[in-house]
Amino acid sequence: MSKVLILAGDFSETLEVFYPYERLREEGYEPVIASLEKKRLQFVVHDFEPGYSTFTEKLGHGWDADIAVADVNPADYVALVVPGGRAPEYLRNNPDVQSIVQHFFNESAPVASTCHGPLILASSGVLQGRQSSAFPEVAPDVTAAGATYVNSEALVDGNLVTSRAWNDNGPWFGKFIAMLREKAPLNG
Template identity: 40%
Template sequence: MNKVLIVVGDATETLDTMYPYYRLIEAGFQPVVTAPEKRVYQMVLHEVKPGWTITKEWEGYTIPCDVPFSEVKEEEYAGIMFSGGRAPEYIRYDEDLVRITKHFFATNKPVASVCHGVEIPAYADCVRGRKMATVGKCKFDLEVCGGTFVDEACVIDGNLVSGRTFHDNGHYVGPWIKLLEEARDKAS
C-alpha cells in the first residue's frame, strides 16, 4: 500500500499541502488528493504579517482532486494527511470524510495534521485523549473535543503526527513519513 490520502478543499493552505505532497513522492509513496467532489480546488497562502493580529490570505496554486470523499476506499491507503487553511472548517461535516477519518485512527495507520487540519479529526471524535500541535487559534477546537494542545513544532502521539503551521513542515512531515515507511516495511 503506497497510496496516501491528502485531504483538501477550497482555501486549503498551499504550503501545508504541497510540501508533504512532494515529500511523499520522494519517499516512494503516491499522494492521492481527496476532497468533497472531483474538480480543481483553489489553495491559499496564509501569513500573519508584521503589525497584523489576524491571518492575511492570498490566492495560491490550484490542485485537482483525484478521488472524492464518497469514492474513497480507505483500506487501500497507507495513511492520511489533514492539511490546514480554512477548508477543514467547512469540509469537516462531510459524512464520508468522517468515515474515512475514523478508519485511520481505528486502524492505527499513520495520520498527519497541521494547522486547521485538526478540525477534521476533532469533529470526527478522534482526538479525545490525544496530544497534538495545531495553530494557537485552533487550541479550543482540539481541547473542547478532548485533546491536549502542545505548542511544539512536532508532536507524536502514537500514529498521530502533528505540527502547528507550515513553518513546522520540516519538523513533523519527516517523522510522519518515517511511520509510513515503517508500516510499508512491515507489510513487505
C-alpha cells in the same frame, strides 16, 4: 505503489498540501488528493505581515482533486494527511470525511495533521484522550474534543503526528515519514 490520502479542499493552505505531496512522491508513495468533489481546487497562501493581528490570505496554486471523498475506500490507503488552511472548517462537517478519518484511527494507521487540520480530527471524534498540536487559535477546539493541546512543531502521539502550521513542515513531516517507513514500508 502504496497510496497516501490527502484530505484537501478549496482554500487549503498551499504549503501544507504541496510539501507533503512532494515528500511522499520523493519517498516513493503515491499521494492522492481527496475533496468533496473531484474538481480543480483553489489553494491559498497564509502569511504573517506587520500590522495585522492574524495571518493574511492570498490566492495560491490551483490543483485537481484526484477523487471525491464519497468515492474513497480508505482501505486502499496506507496513511492519511490532513492539511490546514480554511478547508477544514467545512470539510469537518462531511460524514464521508469523518468516516475516512475514523478508519485510519481504528486501524492505527499513520495520520499527519497540521494547522487547522485538527478541526477535522476533533469533529471525527478521534482526539479523546490524545495529545495534539495545531494552530494555537485551534487549541480550544482540540481541548473541547477531549485532547490535550501541546504547542509543538512536531508532536507524535501513537499513530498521529501534528504541528502548528506550514513553518513546521520540516520537523512535522520528517517525523511522519519516519513513522510511515516503519508502519507502512514500501514493498520491493
